[in-house]
Amino acid sequence: MGRQYLKEVTGLPGLKTAPNMDVSAIVKDVIYSIRKDGDAAVRKYSEKFDKWSPPSFKLSQSEINAAIANCPRQTLDDIEEVQQNVRDFAKAQRNSIKDFEVELRPGVHLGQKNVPIDNVGAYIPGGRYPLLASAHMTILTAKVAGVKNVIGCTPPINGKVPNSTVAAMHLAGADEIFIVGGVQAVAAMAVGTETIQKVDFLAGPGNAFVAEGKRQLFGEVGIDLFAGPTEILVLADETADAFTVATDLISQAEHGPDTPAVLITTCPKVGRDTIEIVERLLYNSDLSTASVAKTSWDAFGEVIVVDTMGEMWELGNQYASEHVQIFTRSPRDALEHLTSYGALFLGEKTCVSFGDKVIGTNHVxxxxxxxxxxxxxxxxxxxxxCTYQEVTSEQASGDLGRLCGRAARAENFEAHARSGDLRASKYKKDQIQWIKKSQAATGVRL
Known part of the structure; x- marks a missing residue:
């Protein structure tokens, strides 16, 4: 039969010709202004983009307490439970990373230490929804890693402090919380202002402007990764339940109008049924985000039928999707066959939404x-x-000196070679001509 496309990508009208350079230019101007004018520029852009200009962008402890007090008790309980899941998994990750030291040869000690970054800026988006989970993923994970100082920035929502997001940021361990959003937030954290401390590393998702800001600032600071629109890929065989597949595709399509939602299946019936169910769920339901999800599905939804499981795995690796759900008879086969994915979700009992919101793995x-x-x-x-090295043996230092001299001269690095020669002379008593001449000229004796 060969590969069959039951639904293909159409794209949004004009999307490929959108003025990407305008985004780049706007971001460049914002960064330049904040670098030049500091807090005044942050305020200018916050007023322009978010209609937000409080007396102070930084929340005081009393304001944080008030935000927490305005959250329902159940919301706070849920935040704490989810953060415990994230904390436990992050601790397990940290414990898997070991410092070590080896004695490579007698008297030659080489070691490795994993040193936390000192200052991190975490961006918690919130333009369309209050994304509490991003606070867990960025701030809490940094704290488990041992980061001393974490600054959190999040935008206002409809001109108000997003209480639940602030609660999540505080409970995650943020040292300072600022209600400021967009590229002005990431730029302020990256370059520093009168009130926002310069950080060494930026983490967190965001819109096209935030992503472009991180791209332009990369190098001046570190970043977690370059991220685009959310993606979901479902790999399914004939055992998959089409209603579940459809529901999970829609769960990611609601993120925005440009979310790829893709099904690759070995079963034509699963493919056809999924398309039919998605259409019904989007057109004939009370889903509050149906219009966004429909736009995304219509433009970027795909359903592809392949002949074999091998072809399904191969095509899955080509898509290299952010989220990959496995609805097959033996879901754990994916661990052997897939090599390119952001995160795997194995079996019908698991879904991407668990990873996005509650299960404990990171969703960035x-x-x-x-x-x-x-x-x-x-x-x-x-x-x-970071690595370190110490040579405690005279013999080893002399031997390495001889080796260094030869290796460096093979690359025409004479000064490097002489550093090695010096150890060979000191500890192996090698007679080296340039050292003799230098001693005569300087009067220095080894």
Whole structure:
């Protein structure tokens, strides 16, 4: 039969010709202004983009307490339960990363230490929805890694402090919380202002402007990863329940109007039924986000039928999607066959929404096929893996000196070679001509 497309991508009208350079230029101007004018520029852009200009963007402890007090008790309980899941998994990750030291040869000690970044800026988006989970994923994970200072920024929602987001940020361990959003937030954290401390690393998802801001600031600060619109890929065989597949595709399509939602299946009936059910759920339901999900599904939804499981795995790796759900007879086969994905969700009892909101793994994940070379945000992103070395043996130092001299001269690095020569002379008593001449000229004796 060959590969069959039951539904293909059409794209949004004008999307590919959207003025990307305008986004880049706007972001460049914002960064320049904040670098030049500090807090005044942050306020200007906050007023322009968010209609938000409080006396202070930084929340005081009393304001944080008030925000928490305005949250329902159940919301706070749920935040704490979810954060415990995230904390437990992040701790397990941290415990898997070991410092070590080896004696490579007698008297030559090489070691590795995993050193936390000192200052991190966490961006918690909130333009369309209050994304509490992003606070858990960015701030809490950084704290488990051992980051000393975490600044959190989140935008106002409809001109108000997003109480539940603030509660999540505080409970996650944020040292300072600012109600400021967009590229002005990431730029302020990256370059520093009168009131916002410069950070060393930026983490967290955001819109196209935030993503472009992180791209332009990368190098001046570190970033977690380049992220685009949310993606979901479902890989299914004939055992998959089409209603569940359809529901889970829609769950991600509601993120925004440009979310790829893709089904690859070996079963034509599963494919056809999924399309029919998605249409019914989007057109004939009370789903509050149906209009957004429908736009995304119509433009970027795909359903592909393949002949074999092998072809399904191969095509899945080509898509290299952010979220990959496995609805097959043996879901754990995916662990052997898939190599490019942000996160895997194995079996019908698991769904991407668990990963997005509650289960404990991190939801800041690679998109747009970048999972071919990177994983998502995790404890290790907040750690600098640093090496050290110590030579305690005169014999080893002399031997390495001889080796260094030869290796460096093979690359025409004479000064490097002489550092090695010096150890060979001191500890192996090698007679080296340039050292003799230098001693005569300087009067220095080894």
């Amino acid at each position: 994940l690679p998109t747009r096929t970048t999972s071919r070379y990177t994983g998502g945000l995790w404890v290790g992103k907040y750690l600098k893996t």
